[in-house]
Amino acid sequence: MPHTVRIEDTGVSYACAPRESLLEGLHRLGLRGIPVGCRGGGCGVCKIEVLAGEFHTRAMSRDHVSDDDVAHQRLLACRVYPSSDLSLKVIGKLQTKVCTPLAIR
Amino acid sequence: MAMTGVLRPGHAQVRVLDLEESVRFYRDVLGLVETGRDATGRVYFKCWDERDHSSYVIRQADSAGLDFFGWRVLDTATLDKLDADLQAYGIKTERIPAGEMLETGERVRFTLPSGHVMELYAEKSKVGNGIPLVNPAPWSKARDHGIAPIRLDHALLYGPNVAEVQKIFTEVLGFYLVERVLTPDGNGNAAIWLSCGQKVHDIAFAEYPEPGKLHHCSFLMESWDQVLRAGDIMSMNTVAVDIGPTRHGVTRGCTIYAWDPSGNRFETFFGGHLPYPDYETMTWTFDNFGQGLDYPQRKLHETFLSVVS
Numbered sequence: 001m002p003h004t005v006r007i008e009d010t011g012v013s014y015a016c017a018p019r020e021s022l023l024e025g026l027h028r029l030g031l032r033g034i035p036v037g038c039r040g041g042g043c044g045v046c047k048i049e050v051l052a053g054e055f056h057t058r059a060m061s062r063d064h065v066s067d068d069d070v071a072h073q074r075l076l077a078c079r080v081y082p083s084s085d086l087s088l089k090v091i092g093k094l095q096t097k098v099c100t101p102l103a104i105r
Numbered sequence: 106m107a108m109t110g111v112l113r114p115g116h117a118q119v120r121v122l123d124l125e126e127s128v129r130f131y132r133d134v135l136g137l138v139e140t141g142r143d144a145t146g147r148v149y150f151k152c153w154d155e156r157d158h159s160s161y162v163i164r165q166a167d168s169a170g171l172d173f174f175g176w177r178v179l180d181t182a183t184l185d186k187l188d189a190d191l192q193a194y195g196i197k198t199e200r201i202p203a204g205e206m207l208e209t210g211e212r213v214r215f216t217l218p219s220g221h222v223m224e225l226y227a228e229k230s231k232v233g234n235g236i237p238l239v240n241p242a243p244w245s246k247a248r249d250h251g252i253a254p255i256r257l258d259h260a261l262l263y264g265p266n267v268a269e270v271q272k273i274f275t276e277v278l279g280f281y282l283v284e285r286v287l288t289p290d291g292n293g294n295a296a297i298w299l300s301c302g303q304k305v306h307d308i309a310f311a312e313y314p315e316p317g318k319l320h321h322c323s324f325l326m327e328s329w330d331q332v333l334r335a336g337d338i339m340s341m342n343t344v345a346v347d348i349g350p351t352r353h354g355v356t357r358g359c360t361i362y363a364w365d366p367s368g369n370r371f372e373t374f375f376g377g378h379l380p381y382p383d384y385e386t387m388t389w390t391f392d393n394f395g396q397g398l399d400y401p402q403r404k405l406h407e408t409f410l411s412v413v414s
Contacts, residue, residue, distance in 0.1 A: 037364075037408060037411075037412040038169075038364040038367075038370065038412060039345035039364060039368070040122070040345060040366050040367045041169075041367065042414040043364075058122075058123075059122035059123055061122065061167070061169050061170075061367075061414070062167040063168040064168075
């Protein structure tokens with residue numbers, strides 16, 4: 001069963017299956033210009049902060065995710081998989097793309 | 106052309122986040138040949154048609170990226186001379202003993218002003234390509250396993266001080282500048298393509314604030330058809346593809362950029378023009394960089410400029 005992921009910045013919600021990374025679900029929204037990068041946890045462009053909900057992760061580069069980031073659930077969306085409904089905030093390079101209206105991109 | 110000095114890209118050592126997942130990717134999807142594992146856990150690969158023991162080495166780490174890029178030089182006298190030349194130029198070098206990498210001789214290691222670690226070496230065991238040297242067949246069954254490129258062709262590295270890097274390659278290591286992209290103001294180079302033989306490039310650099318970044322390691326395919334087949338195999342295996350299949354304006358090479366499971370970009374590359382050292386450098390203005398990157402689409406893909414490991 002897919003979970004519902006809510007982007008608090010924009011109020012947009014999307015469905016994301018447990019086997020699907022948060023980035024795959026986000027990408028399916030089709031927002032133009034989302035910097036989907038390597039999708040392997042290496043490049044760091046898809047950073048988000050999980051505000052609420054359960055999830056599991058796969059390895060991601062510590063160049064982009066510090067211990068402090070892990071403690072505050074600031075993670076790379078391509079390596080986070082939902083175990084329940086989630087809410088998240090977009091941070092870093094991704095934020096300007098997701099939260100900027102189409103007209104001024 | 107008589108080839109002396111630095112002969113070719115020899116090896117790249119790349120960090121991965123999950124070793125066994127990466128081994129499966131490089132062996133079964135990219136179609137490299139696994140040639141060994143050492144006591145530190147590194148896994149060694151070569152392309153099927155390469156003769157030396159290894160050209161691509163992976164190591165499990167907590168970040169992705171490039172540890173070092175190694176160059177095969179003609180012989181040990183050349184190795185000693187280039188070591189002395191680098192030191193005379195003011196670059197600190199270090200000797201890595203023979204055997205530190207499997208089947209590889211002594212290496213001379215130094216760090217570029219871009220933050221990338223380079224190595225020179227003269228000896229690596231010749232394990233062959235599985236085809237006899239007498240009456241050789243044009244290919245072996247290994248050509249059909251996965252994408253199966255024929256060699257490690259070049260790398261594109263991102264870091265600062267590209268102008269200084271260019272001087273080291275052209276004034277000390279015997280490379281020449283084949284193509285370049287100018288900075289937006291036209292007063293410097295945003296990116297450079299350097300050759301040590303008659304390939305369109307053996308290494309390329311782009312100006313970037315963070316040092317030591319890997320943009321991609323490139324693997325040579327035998328034809329445009331083989332690049333398209335590589336794209337098919339990437340999709341069959343849900344590999345994260347970045348750009349292509351398309352053709353670069355810079356180099357004229359045909360390409361697909363994609364990422365390994367840890368976010369290290371790689372390229373399947375074919376073609377390119379064949380320069381000589383006396384050829385004049387070809388120049389792209391920054392406003393035509395999109396054409397230089399993706400000639401048919403004329404698009405400066407955002408990921409090309411911003412996604413590195």
